[in-house]
Amino acid sequence: MRITVTVNGQPYTRDVEPRLLLVHFLRDELDLTGTHWGCDTSNCGVCTVQLDGVPVKSCTVLAVMADGHEVTTVEGLERDGELDAVQKGFVECHGLQCGFCTPGMLLTARWLLDRNPDPDEGQIREAISGQLCRCTGYENIVRSIRWAAEAGR
Amino acid sequence: MQVPATFEYERADSVTHALELLERYGPEARVVAGGHSLIPMMKLRLAQPEALIDINGLAAELGRIAVEGGELAIGALVRHAELLESATATDLFPIFRDAERVIADPIVRNRGTVGGSLCQGDPSEDLSAVFAALRATAVIQGPGGTRTVPVRLFHEGPYETAVGPGELLIQLRVPVAPGTGSAYEKVERRVGDWPVAAAGAVLRVEDGVIAQAGIGLTAVGAAHFCAPEAEEHLTGRPPGAEAFAEAGRIAAEHCAPSADQRGPADYKRHLAAELTRRALATAAGRI
Known part of the structure; x- marks a missing residue:
């Protein structure tokens, strides 16, 4: 099936099988390997991308469902060579150790701050509650997102 | 790597079109919306539908929450996150806020739907208990028109519901009463x-x-x-x-x-x- 998906502002047209999952479309068809692939069961959240601006777990979305829609991956957060505030926050506050969960965390953090520019710790923890950090670095992830909120004020 | 078996994929552009597609592909077709129950089952090959009918484009028909004629009407395609954030629904029935806050996680709630949760018919599903407590009515549409089924008769067993082949759950209706x-x-x-x-x-x-x-x-x-x-x-x-x-x-x-x-x-x-x-x-x- 021929689909066109706009990823990080750029349209891509590909022939795909309907059973291809969005995470594999991004990684294998478009070589956008910033989106990670983890548990395959929509539990861990490392495959989180934004679909029409809303975070979804891309291991549980078919690529054909994204036909005609817009996807944002971690590669699309940077603007004109400058990192997004959430990326800077993760740098400043040591928000990653191994980095496996980081792309998904960043996209959820961006979505949270777009809806709520000044979230408290509880709201941040709630927003990322569907994503696992295998280094258990949650304290610094929360601090990183708070840093981005304060930087955006 | 978990990959579903092959299937035909069709995108419905209206409820009528979805029903036509269900008729054309027969009983081995499945409707997909949020996909957060069906796609994992397909990846594990516990489900192998021959065709998927994608109804994600039907938000105009199936994605509304409104009070009409003394009832709260919730479209089958309403996402969990939308129900959680609906003041119309949660002010009338705070049970929706209580339940939706603890259904899956915020990312899954962005995608999963109210109708999909009920139609999955999992014996541990939360909204099935919520709508049973509320004495809601399910509105089911088929080729011959719509019919209603009390939610308390909707589940016929684990993973079995009153929705027959060629039919689509379109709405849940909850009676509104003071006090x-x-x-x-x-x-x-x-x-x-x-x-x-x-x-x-x-x-x-x-x-x-x-x-x-x-x-x-x-x-x-x-x-x-x-x-x-x-x-x-x-x-x-x-x-x-x-x-x-x-x-x-x-x-x-x-x-x-x-x-x-x-x-x-x-x-x-x-x-x-x-x-x-x-x-x-x-x-x-x-x-």
């Missing part, structure tokens, strides 16, 4: 997990006595997700701690939990009683 309070209590092992047990309660009080009680139970083997014996005990009594505790005891007595990795049957039965009692008390406080 009503509602609440949901769930115990889960961790965020996003299925409940160990959960209970929903809806109380309508008139002239100081309970005119109608609705109790929904999930994950504890309650037939049709409800507790009619406990509801009967409450009807006509003044709301109060003693009545609520007794209703919890009766609800626990009549359910049939089974032991699994989430806990032994005795513990789940204890939870059924205690969570029913707590949900009733909270519901009464919200009238």
Whole structure:
């Protein structure tokens, strides 16, 4: 099936099988390997991308469902060579150790701050509650997102 | 790597079109919306539909929440996150806020739908208990038109519902009445997990006595997700701690939990009683 998906502002047209999952479309068809692939069961959240601006777990979305829609991956957060505030926050506050969960965390953090520019710790923890950090670095992830909120004020 | 078996994929552009597609592809076709139950089952090859009918484009027809004719109407394609954020729904029935806050996680709630949750028919599903407690009605559309089924008759067994081949669940309707309070209590092992047990309660009080009680139970083997014996005990009594505790005891007595990795049957039965009692008390406080 021929689909066109706009990823990080750029349209891509590909022939795909309907059973291809969005995470594999991004990684294998478009070589956008910033989106990670983890548990395959929509539990861990490392495959989180934004679909029409809303975070979804891309291991549980078919690529054909994204036909005609817009996807944002971690590669699309940077603007004109400058990192997004959430990326800077993760740098400043040591928000990653191994980095496996980081792309998904960043996209959820961006979505949270777009809806709520000044979230408290509880709201941040709630927003990322569907994503696992295998280094258990949650304290610094929360601090990183708070840093981005304060930087955006 | 988990990959579904091959299938045909069709995108519906209206409810009528979805019904035509269901007829064309026959009983081995499945409707997909959020996909957060069906796609994992397809990846594990527990489900191998020959065709998927994608209804994600039908938000204009199936994605509305509105009060019409004394009922709250919730479209089958309403996402969990939309129900959680709907002041219309949660102001009338706080049970929706209580339940949606603990269904899966925020990312899954962005995608999963109300109708999909009910149609999956999982015996541990939360909204099935919520709508049973609320005495909601399911609106099902087929080639011959629409029909309604009380939610308490919607589930015919694990993973089996009243929606027949060629039919589509389009809406849930909840009667709105003054003097009503509602609440949901769930115990889960961790965020996003299925409940160990959960209970929903809806109380309508008139002239100081309970005119109608609705109790929904999930994950504890309650037939049709409800507790009619406990509801009967409450009807006509003044709301109060003693009545609520007794209703919890009766609800626990009549359910049939089974032991699994989430806990032994005795513990789940204890939870059924205690969570029913707590949900009733909270519901009464919200009238």
